[in-house]
Amino acid sequence: MTRQPRTIHVALTDGERVWVDDDGRPPSFVHDPEAGGPSPTATASRLLTDAVPVAPAVVLDEVNRLHVVRARSGAPERGHWTDPDHLGEEVRVQVERAVREHWGTPPAHRPDWYRPGWSDEVEAWIDAALVDTGRSRTGSLQTHRVWSISAVHVVPTDRGPVWFKASCAHFAAEAAIVATLAAHLPHLVPEVVAIEDRRCWVLTEPLRGVDDDGAPAKAAMTLAPLWAAAQIASLDWLDELRRAGAPRRGAEETLTAWRGALATNRELDALTTDERGALVEAVPLVETRVRELWACGFPDTLAHGDLHSGNVAFDGSGVRVFDWSDGCITHPFLDGTHLAHWLTEADGTHAEDRVRTVLLPWRDAFPEADFDRAVELAPLVDLVFQTVTFDRLGEGIEAGTRDFDGAVLMLTRKLLESVTTDE
Incomplete structure (x- = not known):
């Protein structure tokens, strides 16, 4: 999906005033997600002076965002302070709200x-x-x-x-x-x-080979056997992971959370009548397949939970996996499915073939397990797993940030498509 450029407006505030350009408006810049480069928050924090965010970015409309920041040192070289009343109504309201919540009482789940x-x-x-x-x-x-x-x-x-x-x-x-x-x-x-x-x-320490566009497909092929070996080795120290707080996301935990998401996530209100009917029919089949994957004979292991190209550093020979927010203990084939989709997107090959290739070390490590059936089931189960991930995120972060809007709806529709295709 192509992401369109956005105009980022930067409101620098000292708690009472806002810095504006000579035209009386907060300065702005255009951020093109397809072009790579610094994140909008990185540019906004350095656009005027050394600054830090006061509040999460505000979505003004489809192509405009507002970042409210405060200076840590120094004043901008151009422009001047003005009273927020001189700003446009929508921007003024958002700046005043950000200031009030920053120096006063923040909303629930706002990070430190x-x-x-x-x-x-x-x-x-x-x-x-x-x-x-x-x-x-x-x-x-x-x-x-x-x-x-x-x-x-x-x-x-x-x-x-x-x-x-x-x-x-x-x-x-x-x-x-x-x-x-x-x-x-x-x-x-x-x-x-x-x-x-x-x-x-x-x-x-800094990571060598981190790319804003994500690691190349070669990195996935390099990582696949190393990651399978690491997951197998983790069986010896799962108790340490549990003590560290890594959540257990086994079959029943996953299904319980998924049923909760289907019952309460408001994004699913956008499903059509036909989609709702199809989902009701799909639930028993999906539950059966989730349990079947876990019954194939492979143990739960360490899992990254979000193993895509943007979370892997590759320097041409070595790989390192970072961003462990979703680290957990679950079925190892879910990480393998992510690696396979990464490769599929890179070269257009069939997803199931890539899943089989990426997960091949598991066939040798557990010869009594049903490798072929687990390969078939893992992509569907991963959709359930990711639906739970994003549903919980929506409950655990500040309301209104819109950082993950639409994810649960998108994954549910993919699941319905997958079930329909398999029938």
């Missing part, structure tokens, strides 16, 4: 990185963490991406940059999961500098 003083606290923690490495910070946090589920920053030091990530409360176990993985799979995950479990902060 929109709180006053958060960046200062992070930098103090980083400074202390860097002491043991013989490095020191040489500048303020540089925004890479900030949104409803995470804040990712580049940290300049006197020996090159390091990377910082904070996760929202919905993904509160991510830091502890990363610490566990770093102990057992140091060659496959980011190299950890420091971790703060309680606040879910992770400081890591």
Whole structure:
């Protein structure tokens, strides 16, 4: 799907005033998602001066977004302060709301990185963490991406940059999961500098081979056997993952959560009458197939939960998997299905053939299991699994951010299409 360019309006505020250009409007820039480059939050935080977001980005309409930020140091070189009353009505209302929630009472599920003083606290923690490495910070946090589920920053030091990530409360176990993985799979995950479990902060060395357009298909082929071996090895330390907080997402947990999503997710109100009828008929069949996958004889293992090209660094020979927000314990073929879809999108091959190729190490590791049937079932079950993921996200993040709008509806329609095709 082609994503159209958007105009990003940046309202710099000191809590009482807003900075505007000479024409009396907040400055703006155009962000083209198809062109790559910095995220909108990265550009907005540096457009005028060193700034941090006050609130999540506001969707003004299909092609316009508003980012409200406050300066950490310095004033812009051009433009001037003005009273918010001089802004257009829609922008004024949003700026005043952002200011009120930033310095007052934030809405439910708003992450800490929109709180006053958060960046200062992070930098103090980083400074202390860097002491043991013989490095020191040489500048303020540089925004890479900030949104409803995470804040990712580049940290300049006197020996090159390091990377910082904070996760929202919905993904509160991510830091502890990363610490566990770093102990057992140091060659496959980011190299950890420091971790703060309680606040879910992770400081890591930079990754070689991260591409804004995602890793190439060769990376998936390189990763597939390594990842299968890592998942098999994780059987020896699943208890450590559980203690770290990795959620168990087995067959019954998945089905219970899926039924809940079908009953309560408001996105599904958009289904047509025919789609609703088809879904009612599909539910018993889907439940049977989910249970059948788990009955094929493969154990639950470590899973990334969102193993696509954008979460893999590839330097031409080595791979590292990052972004462990969805890390969990579940059926290993779900990660394999993601790798297969990645390859299918790259070269247009048949998805089931790619699933079989990617998951081949499992046939040798568990010769008594029903490999062929599990390969057939995994893509459908992955749609159920991802529906649960996005339904829970919608419940666990701040309402109104619209970061994941439409995901549950899209996945449900894909599931209906898959069931219809199989019949």
